Structure formats: structure tokens, C-alpha cells
Amino acid sequence: MLYVIGLGLSDERDITVKGLDAVKSCERIYLEAYTSILMVEKEKLEAFYGKSVTIADREMVESDSDTILNNAQNVNVAFLVVGDPFGATTHTDLVIRAKELNIPVQTIHNASIMNAIGACGLQLYNFGQTISMVWFTETWRPDSWYPRVKENRDIGLHTLVLLDIKVKEQSLENMARGRLIYEPPRFMTVNCCVEQMLEIEESRGENAYGPETLAIGCVRLGTPTQLFISGTMAQLLDEDFGEPLHSLVIIGKRMHVMEAEMVRSFCPEKYQVKFDEIYKRDYE
């Protein structure tokens, strides 16, 4: 059996009871550690499971999945994913390959960044397409996500923006030696994301959003230091959101009064006058 198991968002104790039972029954355990990062060292996971864990990098998962699936017709193998295995990044390739090899697959779900949708006070019904933001370089400033935000905004929908994570080669090697956060990977901040988005709006000038567009920084969701800060995009530029992981929600015009009340509750006092002004002007 291949068990595809979500680890949740916080630490080793977020795994479900069913997930933990499955892990304990497995001969081999792989941890996918490049699409999202659990803020806990591999040793802690191993101590909690009483089993050793192998870090599966992108190369292994995408090009060498038969190593993970080896003999899973006869023994149990666990593939652990931070968050939910099908939240944002899906691991359908691995599941399809397992099915081709007649390996039974069982998924054990968990909390995911997708929970940001309700947790930040907005409603699933009012969300449009999700986008991912990558780091700009001097010569590469991709904006293929922009039309999707514009489409969402044109029909009043909110946009969940997932932010880039860079796990350095060096860091992966260290991870393989058993230290998940030896040389820390880089995480994009809400500030960097907003700055890049405003730069692209400025250059395209299609008015999909702007400095006065309301947004919510959603950080460390599901952890004890979870934080939501709402304000205009310009205001969020100056906020200190602290430790990773960060995500952003761009609020659409179709904001129900209940949603607005929750969003306002995440607004620092210093921003509330502006929030009320924009709400009165654009939403009522």
C-alpha cells in the first residue's frame, strides 16, 4: 500500500491519528520537503514516529518515483506531504504511477494552506483562481499570473496568492543528512509579493488592482503564531509579518458584509479609517 499522508501545517503533532497509525505500519517513509516546509527538524519527526524518514527531493518525486514505489505491492510505504497532499501542489503523478503498478493507494488528508480561505474571514464561494508568485530577478520578471488576477478582479472574486520557496541544493544535501533546517531555505514575504505585484500593475497599467486594493497577509497559518493583517496593498508593504510561511489574499469587490466585518477585524487600528473609507467608496 502507498499511504499519501498530509502532515498539517505546524509541527510533528499535526499528523492525524489515522496518519500516525499508517506511518507506524510502513517499512519506508518519504518526506516531500520542497513544495512546503514543516517548521520542525527531521529528527523530531523520526523520534515521534519511532522510524527513520528519507527526504524526497523534487528529482526523486518527479523523475525517480519508482524508487519510492519499490515493492509497495507487498509492503507499506508512506509519502508524507506538508499540509495536504492535494492542497495546491498535487501529487497525482505519483498516485497515477502507483495505480499503473497495481499498488493500492490510500490518502489521509490534513489541514492545508487552502484553509487560509475560510480562516482569513472570506468565503470559498467568492474565490477565483489561485496564483503563485515567484521571485523576480534582474532579467526575469514573469507576469503570466496577472491576467488571472485581472479575471478574478473583473468579476469581483478574491485571489489566493501562494509565495515562492527556494530550497537550495546545499540545503537539500543537509536535509538528507538529517537536518531539515540546517541552511535555511528562502521564503518569499508578503512585502516582497506585494511589491512585485504593484510593479507589474504599474508597468501593465490595466488596473487589475492597485495600491488602494484591500488585501490580507496570511502568515504561519495553523501554528501558534498564526497572523492575519488586512489593509491596502500599500499599507501591507510596510508591515512586519515575521517568520515564514507567508501567503496573500487580494480581496475582490464581491465582499459580503460578514466577510467585510471579519476582514476589518484583522485591520490594525491605524488602518481602520482608510479601510472604512475604501469600503464606503468601493463596496457599499
Ligand SMILES: C[S@@+](CC[C@H](N)C(=O)[O-])C[C@H]1O[C@@H](n2cnc3c(N)ncnc32)[C@H](O)[C@@H]1O
Ligand atoms: C505549494 S503550497 C502548499 C502546499 C501544501 N501541500 C499545503 O497543502 O499547504 C506552498 C505555499 O503555500 C503557502 N503556505 C503553506 N503553508 C503556509 C502557512 N502555514 N501559512 C501561510 N502560508 C502557507 C506559502 O505561500 C507556501 O509557499
